[in-house]
Amino acid sequence: MLIAQSIPGSGELIVPVERNSTNEMGGSVTGAIVQSGTVHGGVHITTPIPAPEIPHQLPPAPAFFTGRDDESAEVDVAASDVAGRPALVVISGPGGVGKSALALRWLHMNAERFPDGQLYADLGAFGAGVPVSPSHVLPRFLRAMGVHVDDIPVDLADQSALFRSVTSNKRVAVLADDAESVAQVRPLLPAAGGVVVVTSRWRLAGLALDGARLILVDALDVDAGVDLLSHALGHDRVAGEPDQARDVVTMCAGLPLALRLVAARMATKPRWPLARVVDSLSDERRRLSVLAVAGELPVGTSFDLSYRELTPAAARLYRLLGLYPGTEFGVGLAGATADVSEEEAEQLLDELLDASLLIDRGPDTYRFHDLLRLHAARHADNQDSADEREHAVHRMVLWHLDHAIAADLVVMPLRQRWGPRSEVIRQRPPAFTNPRDALDWLDRHHIGILAVLRAAVGRFDDEAWQLCQALWSLYHNRRPPLADWVATHEPGLESARRAGDRIAEARMHVQLGYGHLTVEAFDVAAEHFTAALHLGRSVRHRDTEATALEHLGLAAKGAGRLDQALDHFTAALAITDELGHTRVTVLLLRRLGETLCDAGLVAEAVAPLRRAEELAAGLGDRVLRARVSLSLAIAHTRSGRASDAVTALEEVVDTFHSTGADHYRAEALEALADAHLGIDDPVGARRHLETALVLYDRSPGPRSAKVRERLEVLGRGPGASAPAPPDVTSK
Known part of the structure; x- marks a missing residue:
């Protein structure tokens, strides 16, 4: 037995x-x-x-989660079943932005989609030790999936192949957290039917070959940031100081890590108001130091981990771009800042993007997360000499100045300019193919130009006022709000004074005075023009004297003092005839003709306007010639020849549209409306006024109000807003 x-x-x-x-x-x-x-x-x-237990290795979902609806929806789409391979999602962004929180939240919310298990690996790219090899991760994954330890091969390729075999016909989720490289992730991909979510500060572009979908995570908006603070500190505490709560989020630049650190500090001090945190964060130089709590990774240290991985050239560019006073920049500015070619700059920007130390906002448009900008600037202060930092800022100023002058020269090639840089740029090939492109460039870069101009005052004064001068074509054609004129020209005026250049100072007075003309502040404008006249006469500069007289005439004309306006225009015309400045002569003849028209002397107005038309024809300036044609057409309408005016004005409108001179186009449309009324066509008049109103409303001012009043007279409802007619963009 x-x-x-x-x-x-x-x-x-x-x-x-x-x-x-x-x-x-x-x-x-x-x-x-x-x-x-x-x-x-x-x-x-x-x-x-x-049977082995189903693995549930994910860490807990974040306690507080808010503001990621769009990103979560992107993960939903990216994690949908993909035939023949696992779905692969790469969540990338700077340190502390909430990549892991998003991944964990989504995986926990969708756990039922992966009934065969959820596997987790911290790959440690920016941890305390060295990054974890996949050969150390796969044995844990295989054991979790029921493979006996004695059956796990030693070779990485064999481990990866066995993992795919084990996960075939299974639906598993894998979170590869804090990945450093593609080589770390690729062996961890299961067989078809599952999902792999990777978080990394790097974009891991190589995983695109495996079908990865990249999702970029940016900072939280203000509302979501306040919501995060409310969850952490209590609704009542945050609701009691709503403005201060929003200030805290703004100063933390919406970075979840920074907000959690603030909340951790405040949680242990329940009697402290949020206003105290605002005060401590207000000093940009200390802000990163304030965002630290014992036992937690400080924000600055988190950024340092990414910074240390950069090549020396990329690290230098990162530091110097931290000195840029604007917000967005492109390859050209980056190359100028670091004094390298655009090709090299683009490669370095790609490295910074891949490290999530920059944000790309579109083609050739980059920006810093606000706290990263402070981090970069702090490293520049610590690692680059004062001379190197100053040279970098000077190169930024020169880049903006040269491009602004190049655009200004294309829009107004015959305009007289003061200062040496214009002549340097004039010798180069045109940087833009047409005036509209040049104006659009100035429009897009206006905020950056303003920031650089302010930074240049007191440091690079000669460049500052020349940069302001180069904005003339943009402001003259697009007519921004008066606040923009003041924001740029007051610093320009200060720099001209500091530079001791009276002619430059006079030009700043003229341009700033013209800004006040656009809002019909005629007396303030006249004060600036009078100051320019005195400056021009003090250095016996006849061009400046003529320009000041011309603009004094415009102020007088706007205020209804027509006799005084005629005197100023006539005096200025005598000077320009003497100097032989044809373009300015054309402008003054047109001003003279318009003033005579306003005075009811239409017959007398025709002669100076005809002479202006003849002179303009030989200059090759389409906009200048169209402006003269506009004045002549107005004279025709007032003299009873409205049908002739309609034909001429339609051509004028087309010219202004093709050159991007939107404000002049609106003026021409007003004149065209008058001509249609002259031929008893109120419907046509209304149509042109509606189009003019759309253009004026891009920068609302007195002209908008007057056109709106005219439309009401023609039968529109009181206070109605004119819809954009089709020809605003398509004509």
């Missing part, structure tokens, strides 16, 4: 046959028991291996 007993934990037991056995059993017995007569050979007993 044979008694055989299985041993717990063993799958198979071989018991030899013993002769003369007795059928006896004593003590306690566990496992399988076989009772038999004579047994020939051996007995093989196999016990079933218990």
Whole structure:
């Protein structure tokens, strides 16, 4: 007789046959028991291996989560089933922006989609130790999926192949957190039917070959940031100081890590108001130091981990761009800042993007997260000499100045300019193919130009006022609000004074005065023009004197002092005739003709306007010629020749549209409306006034109000807003 007993934990037991056995059993017995007569050979007993538990390795979901609806929806789309391979999602962004929180939140919310398990690996790209090799991760994954330790191969490729075999016909989720490289992630991809979510400060572009979908995570908006603070500190505490809460979010630049650190500080000080945190964060130089809590990774240290991985050239560009006073920049400015070619700058920007130390906002448009900008500037202060930092800022100023002058020269090629840089740029090939493109460039870069101009005052004064001068074509054609004129020209005026250049100072007065003309502040404008006149006469600069007189005439004309306006225009015309400045002569003849028209002397107005038309024809300036044609057409309408005016004005409108001179186009449309009224066509007049109103409303002012009043007279409802007619963009 044979008694055989299985041993717990063993799958198979071989018991030899013993002769003369007795059928006896004593003590306690566990496992399988076989009772038999004579047994020939051996007995093989196999016990079933218990099914492995389904792994649920994910860390807990974040306690507070807000403001990621769009990103979560992107993960939903990216994680949909993909035939023949696992869905692969790469969530990338700067340190502390909430990449892991987004991944964990989504995976926990969608756990039922992956019933065969959720696997987790911290790959440690920016942890305290060295990054984790996939050869250390895969054995843990395989054991979790039920593979016996003795059956796990040593070779990485074999481990990866076995993992794919084990996960075939299964739906598993894998979170590869804080990845450093594609090589870390690729062996961890399961068979089809699952999802791999990767978080990384790097964009891991190589995973695109495996079908990865990249999702970029940016800072929280203000409302979401306030919501995060409310969850952490309590609704009542945050609701009691709503403005201060929004200030805290803004100063933390919406970075979840920074907000959590603030909340951690405040949680232990329940009697502290949020206003105290605002005060401590107000000093940009100390802000990163304030955003630290004992036992937690400070914001600055988190950024340092990414910074240390950069090549020396990329690290230098990162530091110097931190000195840029504007917000967005492109390859050209980056190259100028670091004094490298645009090709090299683009490669370095790609490295910064891949490290999530920059944000790309579109083609050739980059910007810093606000706290990263402070981090970069702090490293520049610590690592770059004062001379190197100053040279970098000077190169930024020169880049903006040269491009602004290049655009200004294309829009107004014949305009007289003061300062040496214009002549340097004039010798180069045109940077823009047409005036509209040049104006659009100035419009897009206006905020950056303003920031650089302010930074240049007191440091690079000669460049500052020349930069302001180069904005003339943009302001003259697009007519921004008066606040923009003041914001740029007051610093320009200060720099001209600091530079001791009276002619430059006079030009700043003229341009600033013209800004006040656009809002019909005629007396303020006249003060600036009078100051320019005195400056021009003090250095006996006849061009400046003529320009000041011309603009004094415009102020007088706007105020209804037509006789005074005629005197100023006539005096200025005498100077320009003497100097032989044809373009300015054309402008003054047009001003003279318009003033005579306003005075009811239409017949007398035709002669100076005809002379202006003849002179303009030989200059090749389409906009200048169209402006003269506009004045002549107005004279025709007032003299009873409205049908002739309609034909001429339609051509004028087309010219202004094609050159991007939107304000002049609006003026021409007003004149065209008058001409249509002159031929008894109120419907046509209304149509042109509606279009003019759309253009004026891009920078609302007195002209908008007057056109709106005219439309009401023509039958529109009081206060109605004119819809954009089709020809605003398509004509």
